[in-house]
Amino acid sequence: DQQVKQNSPSLSVQEGRISILNCDYTNSMFDYFLWYKKYPAEGPTFLISISSIKDKNEDGRFTVFLNKSAKHLSLHIVPSQPGDSAVYFCAASPNAGNNRKLIWGLGTSLAVNP
Amino acid sequence: DTGVSQDPRHKITKRGQNVTFRCDPISEHNRLYWYRQTLGQGPEFLTYFQNEAQLEKSRLLSDRFSAERPKGSFSTLEIQRTEQGDSAMYLCASSETSGRVNEQFFGPGTRLTVL
Numbered sequence: 001d002q003q004v005k006q007n008s009p010s011l012s013v014q015e016g017r018i019s020i021l022n023c024d025y026t027n028s029m030f031d032y033f034l035w036y037k038k039y040p041a042e043g044p045t046f047l048i049s050i051s052s053i054k055d056k057n058e059d060g061r062f063t064v065f066l067n068k069s070a071k072h073l074s075l076h077i078v079p080s081q082p083g084d085s086a087v088y089f090c091a092a093s094p095n096a097g098n099n100r101k102l103i104w105g106l107g108t109s110l111a112v113n114p
Numbered sequence: 115d116t117g118v119s120q121d122p123r124h125k126i127t128k129r130g131q132n133v134t135f136r137c138d139p140i141s142e143h144n145r146l147y148w149y150r151q152t153l154g155q156g157p158e159f160l161t162y163f164q165n166e167a168q169l170e171k172s173r174l175l176s177d178r179f180s181a182e183r184p185k186g187s188f189s190t191l192e193i194q195r196t197e198q199g200d201s202a203m204y205l206c207a208s209s210e211t212s213g214r215v216n217e218q219f220f221g222p223g224t225r226l227t228v229l
Contacts, residue, residue: 004156032216034216034217034218036220041222041223041225042222042223043118043120043205043207043220043221043222043223044157044205044220045220046217046218046219046220049216049217051216089156089157091156093216098145098164098169099162099169099170100145100209100215100216100218101147101159101162101170102147102149102157102159102218103159104156104157104158105156106154106155106156107156
């Protein structure tokens with residue numbers, strides 16, 4: 001049972017435009033959400049995160065929006081650059097003691113075309 | 115480089131052999147996690163250490179798997195009697211104990227191929 005869902009396996013965007021990656025979750029116990037970027041043959045790289053007490057967090061070109069009532073979050077990249085081409089994973093952490101293990105989506109492969 | 119390091123980066127072994135992977139976390143991080151990622155999937159949690167104590171193990175971690183973190187610094191993950199289904203990328207991550215506890219930083223992974 002996939003608790004974190006990324007329903008778009010791939011996304012193609014023109015350089016300079018906005019990339020919007022979406023993520024849905026089912027577990028109400030999740031209280032922290034993260035986005036990671038992954039290149040082939042490398043480990044995931046942390047991008048940006050958001051606590052469940054907030055609805056927006058911004059860091060440079062990256063903004064994450066959280067809609068708790070809809071159990072939905074999105075990552076906006078503006079402007080998109082060719083170097084942003086990678087697989088993006090949404091991950092969530094349940095509020096369950098000291099173990100902040102991450103539950104992951106399947107990823108969305110973003111291609112930014114020059 | 116003060117990031118998470120893993121060794122080896124690649125391991126090819128024959129079915130039935132034992133393999134051991136090493137992870138060196140970021141030095142001030144007390145929490146250490148192991149995940150496994152197969153093609154087309156997101157990483158799946160395997161086990162978690164706080165300092166030297168192994169506090170949780172996933173059902174994915176069968177009896178053939180064992181992980182240690184003897185001095186609360188580096189960690190090892192051993193797979194005994196490897197099977198073809200063990201072929202995957204094994205990822206190690208570390209995080210702080212206070213402050214930004216939720217942000218895990220990953221190593222480059224060890225890609226295991228079992229023939």
